[in-house]
Amino acid sequence: MQKRKLGAAGPEVGAIGLGCMSFAGFFGTADDEVSLACLDAAVEAGIDFWDTSNIYGMGRSERVIGRYLAERKPDVVLASKVGIVPGPPRSFDNSEDHIRSELEASLERLGRSKLELYYIHRREAERPVEEVAETMGKLIQEGLIDAWGLSEIAPSTLRRAHAVVPVAAVQNEYSLWTRQPELGLIRTCEELGVAFIPFSPLARGMFGQAPVAPETFADTDFRKTNPRFTQPNFGHNEAQIAEFRSYCAAKGWTVSAAALAWVLEKGGHLIPIPGTRTAEHLREWLGALEIAFTGEERADIDRILPAGFAHGDRYGDHQIVGVERYC
Numbered sequence: 001m002q003k004r005k006l007g008a009a010g011p012e013v014g015a016i017g018l019g020c021m022s023f024a025g026f027f028g029t030a031d032d033e034v035s036l037a038c039l040d041a042a043v044e045a046g047i048d049f050w051d052t053s054n055i056y057g058m059g060r061s062e063r064v065i066g067r068y069l070a071e072r073k074p075d076v077v078l079a080s081k082v083g084i085v086p087g088p089p090r091s092f093d094n095s096e097d098h099i100r101s102e103l104e105a106s107l108e109r110l111g112r113s114k115l116e117l118y119y120i121h122r123r124e125a126e127r128p129v130e131e132v133a134e135t136m137g138k139l140i141q142e143g144l145i146d147a148w149g150l151s152e153i154a155p156s157t158l159r160r161a162h163a164v165v166p167v168a169a170v171q172n173e174y175s176l177w178t179r180q181p182e183l184g185l186i187r188t189c190e191e192l193g194v195a196f197i198p199f200s201p202l203a204r205g206m207f208g209q210a211p212v213a214p215e216t217f218a219d220t221d222f223r224k225t226n227p228r229f230t231q232p233n234f235g236h237n238e239a240q241i242a243e244f245r246s247y248c249a250a251k252g253w254t255v256s257a258a259a260l261a262w263v264l265e266k267g268g269h270l271i272p273i274p275g276t277r278t279a280e281h282l283r284e285w286l287g288a289l290e291i292a293f294t295g296e297e298r299a300d301i302d303r304i305l306p307a308g309f310a311h312g313d314r315y316g317d318h319q320i321v322g323v324e325r326y327c
Contacts, residue, residue: 024057
């Protein structure tokens with residue numbers, strides 16, 4: 001596994017991380033034993049940067065990871081998140097009291113005395129981000145976390161926060177079908193020495209080997225009401241990605257490996273965290289580190305999947321609350 005640095009002062013981790021949201025059943029029924037086998041495959045592959053959150057299954061994802069850490073004791077770098085209050089109604093809390101109480105609960109579930117990276121999952125718009133940075137700085141000084149980060153933010157927020165307490169990482173959605181971070185965020189992270197962590201780099205399953213089938217989604221599946229997975233948008237998106245799938249097959253690449261390779265070459269400070277709950281899907285990614293696109297191949301991919309090709313927004317109005325819009 002190739003290594004990349006997790007922020008200017010951070011540790012070196014595998015160039016591909018693991019998003020653990022699926023362990024909580026967001027994209028289909030989860031099984032803890034299957035999730036544990038997935039973590040085995042991650043360790044075997046050298047994937048040593050794992051990402052979770054306090055709200056993934058209301059602690060279920062963290063408990064699965066905590067069980068794995070207790071039983072197998074792997075050497076991994078952990079990231080978790082705080083700031084979303086599920087409700088209903090959903091709200092956001094970046095107060096020091098809330099952050100501290102949720103961190104304590106996360107550490108208990110994980111069986112850890114500290115986290116290597118702790119994100120503000122969504123920014124509380126009414127609270128100055130400078131105040132939040134000061135809170136995170138206290139946690140660093142107290143040895144409860146090694147570093148902090150932000151998720152789904154604008155470049156301007158990153159600059160303000162970083163000026164108070166250096167930010168190690170920013171996590172926003174980025175993939176072949178979600179390109180907004182190219183409009184300033186990836187560049188700002190590079191300028192400041194901040195790692196950029198693309199989540200959903202495989203487009204919530206669209207860049208898997210087999211087409212997804214929205215008609216099979218459970219009512220609890222995040223994609224069930226997502227604009228890109230509902231008709232008529234889904235039909236248009238699947239038709240275009242089918243061409244990319246055929247192109248990858250002709251090249252001898254798995255679809256997920258090619259999609260990840262495209263993300264990885266956008267900068268040495270990018271550490272994508274594709275998510276899955278199965279070892280089988282995880283192993284499909286690993287060829288990404290062996291793909292080096294030629295100029296002709298880059299042009300082919302840009303022709304098949306040009307910037308902005310996706311039909312529908314990446315979130316519905318009911319899902320985008322708390323995400324910073326900056327363009």
